[in-house]
Amino acid sequence: VRADDVDRELARRMQGYGRGARMKIERDRVEWLSGVRAGETLGSPVAMLIANRDWSNWEDVMAAEGTPGDLRRRRVSRPRPGHADLAGVLKYDRLDARDILERASARETAARVAAGALARRLLEEFGIEIGSHVVSLGGIRAAAPAELPWPLDEVADRSEVRTLDAAADARIMARIDAAKQAGDTLGGEVEIVARGLPVGLGSHVSWDRKLDGRLAGALMSLPAVKAVEVGLGVEAARRPGSEVHDAVDAAPGMTPPAGESRGGVRRRSNRAGASRGVSPLASRWCCGSP
């Protein structure tokens, strides 16, 4: 594993048409603190440090060993809607919302991206690929081909708004420009797809190890995410069961060994998503306005 594997994902996190100055500041690079040597993991915990490039501008205000006077100088006392500012200040009895917002901010996701990059590198060893693309932004839908192109992330990265629909891109960017002009923000929906997953990942026995539940929990813990769907998602609630379930067929050319009652099967569709499927996972999640 190389720092490049992580830095590439950190860079993708900072992409995006119309991104402001803050994102420019944060050209993140990971520094290995432990657990990796000469490009190999050692079995011991991997610690990564992502220095805050903006730190020098804030050192006096945020200093761990500063005086209360330093702290008072640039106090933030107006809690912003859509953030943890108010609840956090009340919960931990703070006078400065900065004590809350610096933790609950988008920077927290940088750590997740770094950890995720390592996880992705591990999954790669088992032939598992993960990718994502934007399926709607600012209320404009972006089409996607029935058969997704791979490596999905590389293809999506070619679009400034990470869709697979060049025609939609211009309209989306125009809407972003208009929202910026109006001092407003926009939200969107992203589809995440994994392929090459082995059967049986997760668990059917313990609720807290079920893959659907763990993925939904992880995604919904992102402040901007307000909905998570798996497979057909909400649509599954509106169709009859006959149009929801993924029938299992004996698969020609996959004849099970004689005397075997298992193996040699194929799903006709992938509506239910990952946790029961032999086919790729399709998780779809939507983020509210940042």
Added chain:
Amino acid sequence: VRADDVDRELARRMQGYGRGARMKIERDRVEWLSGVRAGETLGSPVAMLIANRDWSNWEDVMAAEGTPGDLRRRRVSRPRPGHADLAGVLKYDRLDARDILERASARETAARVAAGALARRLLEEFGIEIGSHVVSLGGIRAAAPAELPWPLDEVADRSEVRTLDAAADARIMARIDAAKQAGDTLGGEVEIVARGLPVGLGSHVSWDRKLDGRLAGALMSLPAVKAVEVGLGVEAARRPGSEVHDAVDAAPGMTPPAGESRGGVRRRSNRAGASRGVSPLASRWCCGSP
């Protein structure tokens, strides 16, 4: 805490227009095995046993100490779509899908309902109320008043399909009848609401303790649930930020004590749902066809 507190929730789980014979069998009653004495919890773990009323019909086939012959007699070898049968049989190397389906079945949720009933009883001590109602079933939407009636569960229980919309009930039941006739099934959407929550429940500091994430994870771990929304849900991704965030106002009549920079606030709306709000949680989830 009384067994009635739990049995009432177990009974609600078994309600439902058009429920089949299996549900009739399962008139569940909880038996305390430990942790409760004379109606009080003792600090030690609470263990509850819900006997399977249908057990006597299966004892010879399912016996823990049976012979392989007993087991072979009624083997299930055809995995059903929409269930864990296939993945489970492959993962744990079983010859009988019954080893999987009896665990992954709806019966597993009986244990969750019993544990949840105890949790609800605890929350009651803190003035926290939880309720739910059906907002769509079989593709038919059920309206709900802007101000929800409480106790919400009692009101919803008056409807055979647990809506707050008597007009919709007849149409929904007709659709259920038609689906049964056609040998098909239907799905629906449920809204879960909690009120009386203190500010700061959950966490803004650790992803795995965030309330939104934990609730989404728990709900999505139910086999039939394929989508979870919090607050505005998917809709939040389609609106501009100005119509998504919940503005914070200084609240008249809630003046903070002099010299205090906190307190005395009110949200103008509740679009974001629980984890940041001072107002009630609105979690909405949707279940696929059972």
Added chain:
Amino acid sequence: VRADDVDRELARRMQGYGRGARMKIERDRVEWLSGVRAGETLGSPVAMLIANRDWSNWEDVMAAEGTPGDLRRRRVSRPRPGHADLAGVLKYDRLDARDILERASARETAARVAAGALARRLLEEFGIEIGSHVVSLGGIRAAAPAELPWPLDEVADRSEVRTLDAAADARIMARIDAAKQAGDTLGGEVEIVARGLPVGLGSHVSWDRKLDGRLAGALMSLPAVKAVEVGLGVEAARRPGSEVHDAVDAAPGMTPPAGESRGGVRRRSNRAGASRGVSPLASRWCCGSP
């Protein structure tokens, strides 16, 4: 896995020269509630129920749904030394020490023995054997041969006080008789040995996964246990390092494959016990007076 595998261990727990009436009551038998079918585990959680044979004598006093009157009738208000009675009553605000003592009692260990029997059955599949014998009781030491006899538990069970030293047994039993006569109790020391362990069990990287630490923690959580030693134990603190460490030799007849820098080694001694050894684990723990 059969109920016999568990019941045998439950019976061993009840052995012991001079055991009183309480132990006679508790001829425990396990009942599988879930996770086992026709003698095989299914991948789902294994639940075992050990009914309290003495229950019928206590049902009215201990009933989960009883009245406070039932409870008051046989209240225990005198906390015993050497037990959790006093601390528990204060911590959980109880009026009856029975609410504490029934949980903190020796019966709690019945559940551990049942779980341990299952774990032992699993280890057996990997060629790992575990056994124990008494090395001192009431201050009288019991000798053990340099090479322990296996299966160790079977040999120790032949002694009424589970030693490997027939000469010591008579003296120990006489001391037990005298203590009973005097209304007193005695303590002892037990050695637990595992053999067939693979190298690398546990962890050198994370303190909470280290085998020594986990074993010590589990043993010390038994109310009667006041000391845990691994390998040489306390003695290791009194000897010079040259008489403590286990030297590593290249082992003749275990030549590593050419070009390999690992493998083909042997320890000269086993003073350090398990976690670093290629040789058997020797854990020694001592229990205070019951």
Added chain:
Amino acid sequence: VRADDVDRELARRMQGYGRGARMKIERDRVEWLSGVRAGETLGSPVAMLIANRDWSNWEDVMAAEGTPGDLRRRRVSRPRPGHADLAGVLKYDRLDARDILERASARETAARVAAGALARRLLEEFGIEIGSHVVSLGGIRAAAPAELPWPLDEVADRSEVRTLDAAADARIMARIDAAKQAGDTLGGEVEIVARGLPVGLGSHVSWDRKLDGRLAGALMSLPAVKAVEVGLGVEAARRPGSEVHDAVDAAPGMTPPAGESRGGVRRRSNRAGASRGVSPLASRWCCGSP
């Protein structure tokens, strides 16, 4: 909380008569990475970095992004007894024992000391004090007064070998000198005492939350520790019960309120140690030769 609170404990870790060059290198200082601002914790995770002062000498060999050639240059292929070298190399399939020993080394305890310093600072807010002193070293016992002096650590720090027995110190230091001369090492026993603990810390209901068990597990996870005793320790196994248990008396001047069956008690002794006592914890552990 100040860095000084942590650095003081890190400095104590490096004390010790006859300590070698390695310890001199490691004059550790903590750097707050997150969770602390202007001397207050913020509710978010506290991250501390202790830079390795010796790093510059090793950077080329240990580099995370180095080449296999860098790595091969100073490979360690001779596993030391009394260390995790051999087991770790086999478990994680490494060619260089340095990948193991740098993690399993004494440096790992620096992180524990830093975390413990923070925990001690928290306990201080509740009036809980912790201290330790050496009770034997190299087989020479150091006496301690019946009533320990407080602050215990400050008093023990005045001795070069951290005893409370000036007479023993000279003999101990002479033995250390002799061992060094002979190229050998020595071990010792340490007593750790906490006072001001509230009743009910830990648990009588769940084995994995019992204080005795958790403390024993944490101590035994230190590589050099081979025995942990609580209260009387091993001695408890050799005395009759009447000389082991701590009798509970109604305490004069602590009369419980009328009608109350609890409160107003006192222990006559503290043989059992912490988890059941109303009196101070006395944990004793012994470390093998370093």
